[in-house]
Amino acid sequence: MKKIKIAFLHLLPLAGNITHNQQLIEKALTLIQDKKVDWFLTPELAVSGLQFSKKFGTNWINRQPDEWMTNFIKLVKTVNVNVFLGCPEKSADGKLYNTVFVINRSGELIGKQRKISSVTDDWSTSGEFIEPINVEGSKVGIVICADAYTNHVSNTLLAKGAEIIIAPSSWGPGLHGPNGEWEQRSVETNLPFIVCNRTGEDETVSFWEAESSVIKNGKRLLAYQSKQSAVVTFDWDLDRNELLSKEFEVLEML
Template sequence: MRKIRVALLHLLPRVGDIPYNQQLIEKAVKLAAAKQADWIITPELAVSGLQFSRKIGTNWIEQQPDTWMNHVRMLVKSLKVNVFVGCPERSEDGKLYNSVFVINRNGDLAGRQRKAATLSDGWCESGTVIEPIDLGGIKAGVMICADAYTKTVASTLLAKRADIIVAPSSWGPGLHGPNGEWEQRSIDTGLPVFVCNRTGEDETVAFWEAESMVLKDGKRLLSHKSRQSAIVTFDWDVEKMNVLSSERQLI
């Protein structure tokens, strides 16, 4: 039986407080690595918070990898884990993107995914390239938050032979909250969906009841919500596509 241990970092970032959020991510990554996690996943825009542009603007966003991302790469290499980091980026031509960076256990930037469904974000462009990222023979497809609204991203990842869909998100309940989209994408593709959501509150959006979860064929195999940062760790049977065991730690 082949299995991987996955850690969902269900974090409480502070909107616009970049140093605080970076330190929180590093702390959580170290704690997850101590639990022998193979994959460690942060929420969407874990570095900045979702509504950062209302508070600190966008001039601070750099091309990636920047100084901090290179620091994280060295940390990841020392811990021998794979990490998905939600962070804004500036392209070489100055365009801004809501991105997830995947750093492998060798500290290499194995890939990135730029969010496609950005109409509600306002500050960023839509990503157009959708490619799974190989992590030790398992292809991880990244579907960022509202990219789950339609089947386009998930179906493209399936067509390109992704094995698992990782969904870093900042999506709380409410008027435009999640309403079965992740479940439907797991039905559409037949692929497991690992949703890493967050808690807390930004400028006008509350995430206190937001859930991180693991789904297969429309069914929730695991779910978590909390009012403080937490690490949700689970063992995943790669062959049978099922959760073997799980544990949670508040931080």
């Protein structure tokens, strides 16, 4: 059995308030410092909020790692955890992407996945590459929010050897809310989906009832929603891809 502890940051970000969101992420990371967490997950666009461009524009988006992420990587090393961080980025040719970065516990930026579907992101460019990332011997696939609408991304990750799927999301209930997509993708791939969602609201979207969840074989084994930022943790067996915890441990961020 290869037991690891996984933490969700079920975040209440403020769209466009970059400094506020960065400070919340840092606070959450320090909160788990003594919890022996192995993987720390943030939702999609944790640094910016989903609809930041309507309030704050895109001129602030940098090539990564910028000054803040460089300092954040040092904090990651101090806490001794692997982090999946949702943050916009600018490429060398000036294109903008909705990206999840993977930072290992040694303080190394070991990979990233750019969101493939950009239909709802009027500022971002669709990513071109879909590859699992090796995190301490486990091949981890990343499916960012609406990339779960179809089976393209998840099936590609499966074909390339992914053993587990991380799904950083900003996806709340409503007209275009999740309707069994994560569950269906888990059935098709026979891989667990670890969904890190968020709470709060942006300009036109509400996330108050959005759930972070652990999904396997089409079933939600654990689910969590809240009205404030919180860190929730659970234990997972990587060898057998099985949930070990009966419930989440919740660390509220007051």
